[in-house]
Amino acid sequence: MKFFIDTANLDQIREAQDLGILDGVTTNxxxxxxxxxxxxxxxxxxxxxxxxxxxxxxxxxxxSTTYEEMIKEGDELAAIHPNIVVKIPMIKxxxxxxxxxxxxxxxxxCTLIFSAGQALLAAKAGANYVSPFLGRLDDISVDGxxxxxxxxxxxxxxxxxxxxLAASIRSPMHIINCAKVGxxxxxxxxxxxxxxxxxxxxxxxxxxxxxxxxxxx
Ligand code: E4P
Numbered sequence: 001m002k003f004f005i006d007t008a009n010l011d012q013i014r015e016a017q018d019l020g021i022l023d024g025v026t027t028n029x030x031x032x033x034x035x036x037x038x039x040x041x042x043x044x045x046x047x048x049x050x051x052x053x054x055x056x057x058x059x060x061x062x063x064s065t066t067y068e069e070m071i072k073e074g075d076e077l078a079a080i081h082p083n084i085v086v087k088i089p090m091i092k093x094x095x096x097x098x099x100x101x102x103x104x105x106x107x108x109x110c111t112l113i114f115s116a117g118q119a120l121l122a123a124k125a126g127a128n129y130v131s132p133f134l135g136r137l138d139d140i141s142v143d144g145x146x147x148x149x150x151x152x153x154x155x156x157x158x159x160x161x162x163x164x165l166a167a168s169i170r171s172p173m174h175i176i177n178c179a180k181v182g183x184x185x186x187x188x189x190x191x192x193x194x195x196x197x198x199x200x201x202x203x204x205x206x207x208x209x210x211x212x213x214x215x216x217x
Pocket of ligand 1: 026027028111131133187
């Protein structure tokens with residue numbers, strides 16, 4: 001199972017990379033705006049910096065929504081670094097753009113997936129990743145994890161190579177449940193990843209070991 005961090009914050013990306021468990025990064029226009037990045041040059045430079053900090057696939061989302069604009073933008077993003085994965089929204093022109101990039105050998109991540117049908121179409125178009133948004137479904141009282149299970153079943157039925165990149169993660173339990181149902185990748189805020197390492201019995205056990213270790217010297 002691959003671990004991606006879902007942020008455009010360079011300090012958090014560095015911290016996750018330093019942990020040694022990071023397999024990639026995902027961003028989106030909202031996350032870029034949160035970091036105060038604006039203008040084409042600044043956006044391109046930010047992606048370049050992320051690629052220099054983190055190993056693995058780095059998703060960079062197109063800002064446009066027509067086929068012609070998305071392929072122009074995606075080609076420019078892909079030229080920044082070999083690790084860039086062009087992130088394309090799940091719309092009709094997006095399907096055409098996925099096919100264009102797939103034919104060119106440029107990796108893609110189809111974002112804003114909220115149904116199994118959308119995931120099926122993205123796989124047919126040759127997407128390398130699909131991003132079902134777990135948390136946003138849970139937010140409207142729809143079981144996001146059920147969608148991951150449906151996509152897993154469909155992809156396994158037909159041996160689609162598209163990887164399920166579970167997105168919109170809100171908690172460590174989302175990560176654990178994704179691992180149980182076979183998501184290929186999770187992309188998560190750093191806080192949920194770090195929460196995985198916490199347990200009160202680990203803390204109290206270590207405190208006791210540290211205290212007893214002093215008696216040994
Ligand atoms: C996916 O790639 C998105 O960047 C992200 O996971 C969306 O998460 P949110 O619902 O917390 O905004």
